[in-house]
Amino acid sequence: MRIIVGITGGIAAYKAPELVRLLVKAGHEVRCAATPHALEFVTRTTLETVSANPLYCDLFRGNATETEHISLKDWGEMLVIAPATANIIGKMASGIADEPLSTLLLAMPPQRVLMAPAMNSQMWAHPAVQRNLATLRTWGVRTIGPDDGDLACGSSGTGRMAQPEAIARQVASLLQQPHPLQGERWLVTAGPTYERIDSVRFIGNYSSGKMGFALAEALAEAGADVELVAGPSALRTAHPRIHRTDVESARQMYTAATEAFPACRGAILSAAVADYRPETCADHKLKKQGDQGLTLSLVQNPDILATLGTMKQAGQVLVGFALETDNELQNAESKLHRKNLDYIVMNSLRDTSAGFGVDTNKVTLLAADGQRTATPLLSKQEVARIIVETVTRHKE
Numbered sequence: 539m540r541i542i543v544g545i546t547g548g549i550a551a552y553k554a555p556e557l558v559r560l561l562v563k564a565g566h567e568v569r570c571a572a573t574p575h576a577l578e579f580v581t582r583t584t585l586e587t588v589s590a591n592p593l594y595c596d597l598f599r600g601n602a603t604e605t606e607h608i609s610l611k612d613w614g615e616m617l618v619i620a621p622a623t624a625n626i627i628g629k630m631a632s633g634i635a636d637e638p639l640s641t642l643l644l645a646m647p648p649q650r651v652l653m654a655p656a657m658n659s660q661m662w663a664h665p666a667v668q669r670n671l672a673t674l675r676t677w678g679v680r681t682i683g684p685d686d687g688d689l690a691c692g693s694s695g696t697g698r699m700a701q702p703e704a705i706a707r708q709v710a711s712l713l714q715q716p717h718p719l720q721g722e723r724w725l726v727t728a729g730p731t732y733e734r735i736d737s738v739r740f741i742g743n744y745s746s747g748k749m750g751f752a753l754a755e756a757l758a759e760a761g762a763d764v765e766l767v768a769g770p771s772a773l774r775t776a777h778p779r780i781h782r783t784d785v786e787s788a789r790q791m792y793t794a795a796t797e798a799f800p801a802c803r804g805a806i807l808s809a810a811v812a813d814y815r816p817e818t819c820a821d822h823k824l825k826k827q828g829d830q831g832l833t834l835s836l837v838q839n840p841d842i843l844a845t846l847g848t849m850k851q852a853g854q855v856l857v858g859f860a861l862e863t864d865n866e867l868q869n870a871e872s873k874l875h876r877k878n879l880d881y882i883v884m885n886s887l888r889d890t891s892a893g894f895g896v897d898t899n900k901v902t903l904l905a906a907d908g909q910r911t912a913t914p915l916l917s918k919q920e921v922a923r924i925i926v927e928t929v930t931r932h933k934e
């Protein structure tokens with residue numbers, strides 16, 4: 539395939555030649571395009587040497603009849619921007635074309651663009667950057683990362699560019715099978731549930747929704763129409779194939795999930811659902827009663843996953859999660875069989891940087907036929923892609 543690697547002016551630009559090398563090694567023909575700022579971090583000679591092609595970095599090079607951004611757009615089957623700074627993301631979202639790469643981006647169909655953002659974590663969290671990215675995603679732009687870790691500015695947090703190997707793998711999977719789940723509907727549950735105690739308090743948990751939202755995105759990128767049933771979460775979704783239903787309690791999630799499941803090809807339940815809820819919910823704020831303690835009486839919530847296990851028809855695929863702290867594999871295996879699942883994804887709270895809240899996870903995927911796949915610590919996006927690749931194969 540013919541791939542353009544676009545490089546912008548961030549420190550992670552030093553990793554771009556490695557990405558180019560991996561893509562060339564995988565058999566692709568690669569051309570590089572760089573912003574003027576990118577060339578402060580990586581040289582023309584390096585990029586031309588690893589790609590074995592001339593660099594596109596000057597809007598006015600060549601003869602007057604040549605419009606290089608248009609010919610390059612026609613040449614490239616995919617444009618990978620790595621690193622993608624907040625600046626290029628903002629320019630694309632605003633339709634600004636004031637240097638070679640942003641001009642090329644404006645000519646390129648967004649569905650052919652993959653961006654690997656890299657920036658300081660506060661810049662990454664800025665509403666303007668998140669809004670711009672959400673806009674790009676609605677146009678069909680794919681993204682990978684950023685990862686968590688130490689940043690060039692001396693701080694640490696989310697903002698490191700995804701590793702070149704991960705980007706090359708993503709390119710391969712996007713080019714290989716763009717839409718293996720096209721025409722299929724999938725259900726995903728994500729986030730926590732809140733179980734009300736009174737009008738201001740609830741019982742909840744630390745789930746952020748990151749794992750479930752990453753699964754919804756990965757399924758949508760694989761072509762599926764996704765019914766995302768989300769507990770309270772600050773995360774946003776912009777993919778046009780994701781239909782989101784927001785719920786608060788386990789019983790609301792149960793209703794939404796059991797209604798959606800019959801029309802779905804499969805379901806992945808990653809939500810951290812409260813097993814118990816207060817038996818009663820006061821419609822006012824409970825007042826302190828002198829020095830006395832407060833005893834809450836709890837009743838069991840319905841088990842959504844187990845219910846879907848009883849509803850499952852031939853041809854449907856059901857995937858559960860298991861969040862464990864001890865006897866991890868044994869407990870997960872027991873849930874796999876007890877709840878009539880095809881797969882269970884075990885994550886352990888004993889693994890550092892895995893589970894609740896963080897951007898990474900480390901899982902073991904257990905199949906009903908006894909197969910096991912263990913991942914190293916990866917971004918939740920990558921874990922989601924591995925799970926989706928597995929369920930895609932299950933289909934065949």
Ligand code: PMT
Pocket residue numbers: 727728729730744745746747748749750788807808809810811812813839840841842843844857858859860861862873885893894895896
């Ligand atoms: O949201 P993040 O911050 O990214 O964190 C991700 C995660 C840690 C929440 C996720 O990776 C995860 O492990 N989700 C499942 C958490 C959980 O509740 O595990 P469990 O072992 O208690 O439940 C087993 C399975 O039954 C899960 O698929 C759960 O969704 C489901 N369940 C549980 C109880 C219930 N009443 N109904 C259910 O459907």
